[in-house]
Amino acid sequence: MTNNLKVIVIGGGHNGLVCASYLAKAGLSVQILEARDSVGGACAPIIDNNGNKLAGLAHASYGLNMQILKDLDLPALPIQLSLDTISLSEDGSHITFANNSVSGRKISERDSKSYRGFIEEFKKYSEALDVLTTNIPPRLKDMDWHDKKTLIKIGWNLRFGLGKKLMREFLRVGGINIFDVLNEKFDDPAIKGAIAFDAVLGHKMGPRTPNTVLSYLQKISFGENNSLCRSDNLSTLLEEKAKSLGVKILTNSKIDRIIIEDGICKGVKLESAEIFKSDLVISNADAKTTFLKFVGTEYLDAMFSHRVDSIRQEGAVARINLCLKALPKDQNLEGDKLFQRLIIAPDMQYVEHAFNHSKYGEYSDHPILEMIINRVEDRGPSVNSITATISASFAPYDLKGGWGKNRNLFVNRVFETIEKYIPGFNNLVKSYELLTPCDIEEQYNCVGGHWHHGEMGIDQSFMMRPVHGSAQYKTPCKNLYLCGASAHPGGGITGLPGHNAAKQIIRAI
């Protein structure tokens, strides 16, 4: 082992930055090659056509995993960036989720008590699974010592951390849909709709789709204190940290190929034909891009390529960047409330109907939405417009008839929907910009434009993420590793895939 190993990280998304920082900290010489003109990936701020600086694709997140913040000596996101979630209602009786509680005009005592119990229960599940998310997923056969340790820890946590009763309950609900679980716990349709919204946003799933308990759990597990934050300057923080640890960053460097000789990864070739030789290559790109585009199937086993090709990875969320003429005036959204995370998902049937369309390659008639209006003080000195960002689902990647002329139709559906909940909204829109999953694919170099680099169903999670044969951050090619959201534990702004990958790489060398 030498400490002077040369490492190339393909892609400077937040996972690439985290992984690079860990490796640099361990004494390796790390070079990040980023295709875009800035690092940060989905966290990097977006500059719209009018020159306004907007939050990145991931405009709200639960923040990086605590362990990573500690290890890399990063500050936790300041509390003033934390966001409540307000689920809008047509009749103005919105409900607010904040600090593990729910409140609103029509919320019954029973439901608000159930909600606290529900969050507590799910927190416990996610704590029990923490060993799994912060570690390399164990193999199920030919286990090494680490795999066994992880498995035993998981078993111990489930049986003794949760206790007999909760463990049984976890084994019951773990594999099913959020629809049934919420129906058992709550009466109020708005609470159920809002929780179901969180379980499905970013995925191509509806509340009734089994696996949505898991996807919700994965979201919850991201939040140490279950509070969403705006992730405005996360990418800058990570970039500075990486640089201070000695990581070299080169932007505008699109990868053409990963160089494989005799099954061993030797470096990368850029589209500019420039060649970077290195001892290790770590890809923060999604598995399909990495294997099918950069490596090429000629260097891979046929069954392996087939599995990678079969990964379900069609994005279903569109992003809309807005410029508003003025702030909306709504008596039910006074003061600070307007700047929280506003969602439209009034009940589970609404969400399910929105999802139905996506199965057939149609966009939702009545989409589910998440909107964040930027605070005045966040606009920056040079900009004088009021801006907002919207995540709108479902807007399938493989839209029937293509996105071309459907772009405006879809945006109109979105605005009409908001108008119903915030009257007068339509007239406030000065200009907008739509990013469909196809645009996201192109701009962020991620096949399918999927938020999480692949659906997070059970069959694409844990030791099967992205596919078995490459689930422990290793790949069939020697010295090539994965560190992006395609790898366990998947998407979200956690930094965990990067952290776990670094752990694996350091262990391997």
Added chain:
Amino acid sequence: MENFDAIVIGAGHNGLTNAAFLAKAGLKVLVLEKNEYIGGATASLELHKNWKYSNCSYVCSLFRPEIYQSLDLGRHGLEVVPLQGSVTFKQDGDYLGSYHQSDLWRREVARHSKKDADAAVRFDADLMKWCRLIRGFLLRTPPDPASFRPRDALEFAFLLKKFYSLSESELYEFIRFFTMSIANYLEQYFESDVILAHFSGGSIIGTGLGVYSPGTAYVLLHHAMGDVDGNVGSWGFARGGMGSVAAALSSSFLSFGGTIRKSSEVKKITVSNQTATGVELVSGEIINANAIISNLDAKRTFLKIIDESDLPEDIVKRAKNFKIRGSSGKVNIALDGMPIFSALPDKSPLTLGHMHFSDTLERLERAYDDWKDDRWSSDPYVDMVIPTQYDPTMAPPGKHMMSVFVQYCPVSPEGGWDDKKKKAFGDTVINQIGDYSPNFKDLILHAEIRTPHEIEKEVGLTEGNIFQGELTLDQLMFNRPFPGYAQYRGPLKRMYMCSSSNHPGGGVMGAPGANAAREILRDFKRKNTTPEDFGDD
């Protein structure tokens, strides 16, 4: 008054299987049935003069051969006629025929897609692997993951050993198979719409899930378990209709000295000191026994025939949350002659098996979307068979009986069921068949339309769910019916459960009945009479 060792509530096929194994071990067993006929959902009834309808279950696909042998059902008159092939009709007038002969099947697939013909070989081999693995679990009692008893630990060790007979890659593939949707699973193999739809249909039968719902892939096994490994006897029609299954079971049971009382509806299980002591009939009669075994589904057992005050609070809550969702209906039709299908050549053997009319995944999934909103599917998935082609005992000479299973049909459409809606539902199905068969509508002599409402009322299946509880991960194996109660013992002492609400679930399989008998005999310290292992593994 006579004294019984055990009382089985409900003479469905699981109740009878259970009772027969207990009687075989020398217990004195009484079976109580509310209807004037036995069999529950495995019944043959004359609803139209001279026609025998298998009006609920219609194919004898999963009945365990081990049970058939150990209860000697052949000698008691059960004859299963193997079923041949199946066909999916396409909207464009073509069809996909599935033949038993592998050469014919391959050529037929190749006609639709050359690539899929190659994939079919890989697919069959993979499916067969999962079959072999899963079959070993059916006739075993699921272990409790939260327990430390040596028995559970040993059972887990046994299961793990089975799993570890797979290679690492197969292991992951198996987990994926268990958690994927049938559509996504098949899309890894096939490209042709009609082939995808042909295989997918079977995975949604009786469930409240769609072809794109994760967790539907493994249901495919229920279909493959009979016919992939050449075990043809286990996939077919019972001669004389499904009632023959019940008749043979009851004949076997009676030969061991058992007693069956029909028209004896149980009002409640009597309990004292948290111990089940007997049953009280609707007539007021009280019968005591040392073991009370319920063959009713979990909801009926705990919410209808046991007083809430006799049960732990937790159980009542669990029973209320137990998911039993009616999603299917049935149309049984008496035909004046054999219908002609325009797509098929004359005398094609393909009418001998299952017939389907859904040729794309989208049509299947849209049928599910209708049901989610409490409507019956406007373009339903049907599983249609004409058993009289094999079994002339079911209709007069030259005439035919057709059984059409319909997916999806809601428990209660908006405003509830009435005669008008019921007829409209039936017409939807009949019109769909009529689109593919020009003379079909003229041949109809009588049609019986069954919605979940009728199935619940007559057979006693809550919400008309044919599996007595959804087959989703929260209700399978050690979770079925409730976590901690998956070993056939109820929350009361001396009370047991043997219905399809227990592992391994629904279908005319007999396995829950046999497994429950094993546990009861263990508690009674009697010799085990139930089969446990497969000869071929």
